[in-house]
Amino acid sequence: MVKEGDHSVTLDLLKQKMAEFAKERDWGQFHSPRNLLLALVGEVGELSEIFQWKGEVPKGLPDWKDEERVHLGEELSDVLLYLVQLSDVCGIDLGRAALRKVELNALKYPVSLSKLVSSKDQEVIANKTLVDNSDTSGTDGAESG
Ligand SMILES: Nc1ccn([C@H]2C[C@H](O)[C@@H](COP(=O)(O)OP(=O)(O)OP(=O)(O)O)O2)c(=O)n1
DSSP: OOOTTOTTOOHHHHHHHHHHHHHHTTOGGGOOHHHHHHHHHHHHHHHHHHHTTSOOOOTTOTTOOHHHHHHHHHHHHHHHHHHHHHHHHTTOOHHHHHHHHHHHHHHHSOHHHHHHSOHHHHHHHHTHHHHHHOOOTTSOOOOOO
């Protein structure tokens, strides 16, 4: 049984456990990349429902009941477990890929740059991807720099 603060939980362990889970039930036949992606998206929907209509909630969720926290942990886990399985059947080493992405992010958004610009511009940089990908032409088009 996993105890609180147990640092032995790794992506590899989760990958092994989920592969075992699927094998024991002969569910590998259903775990195609597309099916796992759809299951993942479904769980993201369930995760979203927890926050739906609540308005903004403070970090740490100070006012949440224990059972709400447990539920949140379960939905976060479902998302992670499907993501781990999706990566596995696609032959992607998720840990390595994520670590590489962390390094790429650091190159793309250098600390030196964030210290040069105002906090308003930092917000713009942090949301740049969202703005770039948004379809709305009504944004104020604010640019950093
Ligand atoms: N074919 C399947 C079915 C389930 N799971 C695993 C991954 C998730 O961690 C969890 C998802 O189970 P459910 O589909 O029962 O979803 P919930 O646990 O969210 O239940 P519910 O949708 O009833 O709230 O079980 C899996 O790997 N492969």
